[in-house]
Amino acid sequence: MQPIVEMRGITKRFPGVVALDNINFDVLPGEVHALLGENGAGKSTLMKILSGAYEPTAGTVVIEGVEHDRLTTKQSSEAGISIIYQELSVIEQLSIMETIFVGNLATTKVAGIPVVDHKAMYKRTKELLEQVGLKRDPMTSVRDLSISEKQMVEIARAIAFSAKVIVMDEPTSSLTDEEVNQLFAIIAQLKAEGRSVVYISHKLKEITAMCDRVTVLKDGTAVGTRDVAGVTVDQLVTMMVGRELQGKYNEKHEGHVASTTPILEVKGMTRRDGYVKNAEFTLYEGEILGFSGLVGSGRSELMEVIYGAAPRRDGSVLLHGKPLSIKTPYDAVKAGICMLTEDRRYTGILANFSLRRNFAIGEQIKSSSGGGLIGLIDFARELAIAKEQGVAMQVKMRDIEQNITELSGGNQQKVLLGRQLATDAKVIIFDEPTKGIDVGTKAEFYAIMRRLANEGVGVIVVSSEMPELLAVCDRIIVFAEGKQRAEFPIEEATEENLVRAATHYGNEEENQ
Numbered sequence: 001m002q003p004i005v006e007m008r009g010i011t012k013r014f015p016g017v018v019a020l021d022n023i024n025f026d027v028l029p030g031e032v033h034a035l036l037g038e039n040g041a042g043k044s045t046l047m048k049i050l051s052g053a054y055e056p057t058a059g060t061v062v063i064e065g066v067e068h069d070r071l072t073t074k075q076s077s078e079a080g081i082s083i084i085y086q087e088l089s090v091i092e093q094l095s096i097m098e099t100i101f102v103g104n105l106a107t108t109k110v111a112g113i114p115v116v117d118h119k120a121m122y123k124r125t126k127e128l129l130e131q132v133g134l135k136r137d138p139m140t141s142v143r144d145l146s147i148s149e150k151q152m153v154e155i156a157r158a159i160a161f162s163a164k165v166i167v168m169d170e171p172t173s174s175l176t177d178e179e180v181n182q183l184f185a186i187i188a189q190l191k192a193e194g195r196s197v198v199y200i201s202h203k204l205k206e207i208t209a210m211c212d213r214v215t216v217l218k219d220g221t222a223v224g225t226r227d228v229a230g231v232t233v234d235q236l237v238t239m240m241v242g243r244e245l246q247g248k249y250n251e252k253h254e255g256h257v258a259s260t261t262p263i264l265e266v267k268g269m270t271r272r273d274g275y276v277k278n279a280e281f282t283l284y285e286g287e288i289l290g291f292s293g294l295v296g297s298g299r300s301e302l303m304e305v306i307y308g309a310a311p312r313r314d315g316s317v318l319l320h321g322k323p324l325s326i327k328t329p330y331d332a333v334k335a336g337i338c339m340l341t342e343d344r345r346y347t348g349i350l351a352n353f354s355l356r357r358n359f360a361i362g363e364q365i366k367s368s369s370g371g372g373l374i375g376l377i378d379f380a381r382e383l384a385i386a387k388e389q390g391v392a393m394q395v396k397m398r399d400i401e402q403n404i405t406e407l408s409g410g411n412q413q414k415v416l417l418g419r420q421l422a423t424d425a426k427v428i429i430f431d432e433p434t435k436g437i438d439v440g441t442k443a444e445f446y447a448i449m450r451r452l453a454n455e456g457v458g459v460i461v462v463s464s465e466m467p468e469l470l471a472v473c474d475r476i477i478v479f480a481e482g483k484q485r486a487e488f489p490i491e492e493a494t495e496e497n498l499v500r501a502a503t504h505y506g507n508e509e510e511n512q
Contacts, residue, residue, distance in 0.1 A: 002065075004029045004196055005050070005081075005165055010059035012045055016398050019045045021220045023059070027165055032187060032197045034207045034228070037217035038240055038438040040396045040408040043200055044086075046217070047167050051083045052076035064164075080164030084154045084171060086200075086409060086436050090142050097125040097138040100157045128156040133182035146296070147343060148175050155183065159190070166190065167198040170409075170436045172206060176294060176464075184210055202438045204233045216240055237439055259285035262321070263458035264337075264427050266306060269315030275301040277482045279315070283427070288449055288459045290473030292466060292498045298482035299462045300342055303429050307339045308332045319426060333365050336426030340416050340433055342462075344409070348416050354401045355415060359386035362419040389418030394444070410437035417448065427458035434468065446472045466495045478502050 003026035012020040020042045027033050035043050048054040050061060052071035061068045063079045071079075090099050101121050108117040125138035134152040142150060151171065158166050172180045187197055187210060199211055207214055208228055216223040216239040223239045264283040269276060276298045283289050291299040304310040306317055308326040317324045319335060326332050332339070341347040350358050360382040386400050393414040397407060404412055413433070420428050430449065434442045449472055453459045463469050469476055476493045478486040478501035486501035 001028050003027055003062075004064055006062040007046065007050065008060050008062065010046060010049060010061075011057045012042075012049065012054060013057045014398070019220050020049075020056075023217070023220075023222050025215055025222070025225075027196045027198060028212075029196060030191050030194045031212040032191060032199050032210055034199045034201065034211040034214040035217070036200075036202075036204075036207065036214055036236060036240060037223075038410070038440045040219075040411055041217040041240075041438075042220040043217055044169065044408065045220075047083060047169065047198065047200070050076065050081060050167070080162065081167070082158045082161070082163035082165070083167040084158050084169060086169040086173065090150050090153055092141075092143040094142055095139045096129070096136060096142060096145075096153055096156075097121050099142055099153055100125055100128065100160050104161060124160070125156075128160055131159070132156045132186060133179065148179055151175060152179065155186065159186070163195065165196045165198065167200070169200045170202070171199075172201065172203065173436045180206075202436065202442075204236055204439070207236070208233060240439065259287070261285045263319070263456075264460075265318040265321075266302075267316050267318070269302060269305055269317075270313045271301060271305050271482075272311040272313045275310075275482050276305060279484055281477055281484070281487075283458045283460060285456055285458075286453055287474040288453050288461060288472055290469040290476040291460065291462045291479060292469055292476050293479035293485075293502045294464075297479040297502065299479045300431050301482070302479070303339060303431055303460070303462060306332070307337060307429065309339075330365060333362060333423060336424070337429070338362065338420040338423060338425040338427070339429040340413070340420065340431060342432040342435070344412055344416060349404050349412055351403075351405050353404065355390065355395070355397055355404055355407075356383055356386040356400045358404045358415050359389045359400075359418050359422065362423040366423045385422050389415075389422055392421070393418040410441040413437055413445075414441070417445070425457065427460070428452065429460045429462070431462045432464065433461065434463075434465075442468075466498050469493075469498070470495070 005027040007023060007025040010020055010023040010025070023042070023046060025046065035046070037043050045054060049056050050071070052073040052075060055070045061071055063081070068075070091102065094102065106117040106120045106124070107114045108120070122138050129136060129138065132152045132155050134149060134156065136145070136149065142153065145153065155171065171183060175183060190197060199207065201207060211228045213225060214228050214231065214236065215225040216236065218240065261284060262282045263285055267280050269279040279302050281289070293299045301310065305312050306326070308328045308331050317326060319337070324335050326335060326337070350361065363385055364377065364382070383400070390397065390400060395407070395411050395414045395418070397411065404415060407415070433445055449459050449461065461469065461473060470490070470493055474490050476488050476490070476498065477484055478498055480502050488497060
């Protein structure tokens, strides 16, 4: 079968870095081809060359037999290439309908004059939203959507026009299980229509469930292409990282005894908007405390209140027995509570600044005064912090003055964690810490979490991935509809128990 896309001998060099080295990659009509590799392996760079965002240093791209030394974004789009990036590119100020049709407005003629056909666009948008399972009016403002809903809008936009190859970069990173099943049904329909999908994901079970072939990249080179039917998850991991990974991270060090000394105490916490109601828990020394539940259950919403990012109606927070007055994230950082938020693009990285500034900003905030208004930048100290954390977190970068947006998602997350560690935090909240990062980097994060807990730092992990919580946590609290529904020591925690608690099954009090 003739490939619909062939990328031959693709090489891409940046100053001081070879991002891609002689890569060959092809996509067959009607197949789902997985692109796998650790963060920084070159996956996004390769797809940006296909989309026309980057020009290759060497190599050619062949689309349906037409050879290109390089593509513009317009040429790529006209050739039928559509890309859904991991970092969502929706426009908050537009409606869903406007977002889908931006740059491709439908028109009709009135008295011989072409005008925008709002009625046709509304009808088509409604059809697309039904197809992706998003129950929203087409005129809903994008800013009012959740992250998972914005992801579904991106998918609707990709399939709205006659794309022949759709690249999905971590498409399920923000989706619920129900939405993931809907996405898989959409992909199956695309295959049936003869359209192709390039599927980038670090969730290996998705790849073995959905994909036909898989190509693995490592450090800018192609390790190989395999039929998914003939490869195991362990073999894929070995191809990606060149080593076996530890699957469990909650074993205690020899001689460790569970502590009864509280680090953080949260009592009667209720959000002003009602998304969290009367939450209470204690985090003890030496443990990693997990929070499970469906998207929108109140887990992240509780962390936002503790961190001062959302107002509370009632409740108190104690750190080492001392009551805290936290009204803003600034108050939290000053008190020693830090948080890696779920959306690193909008509430994590400082996209306009260098790695140096991104690493050091947390420590600068903590050492400032007057609500952050008073404080001079010690550039020598800033540089020292950045270099120290860059080495400690093993960030793959060109130099410390590089813009953070040039790094892969996993390396950006390492920078954010290094920022928190530089503040000498007493409690670190990890909200979906490994979303969109590879298995190797996940392993590093899990090991760091355990080390921090053993060193006396309070560690809280909020995650939609139950295997992740079961792998790293010592105790798991389950949330649903803004309330705590259950609590399990790790010895009693299973995926079945977590799902039952999250969906109220077996909860007699709730069903009365």
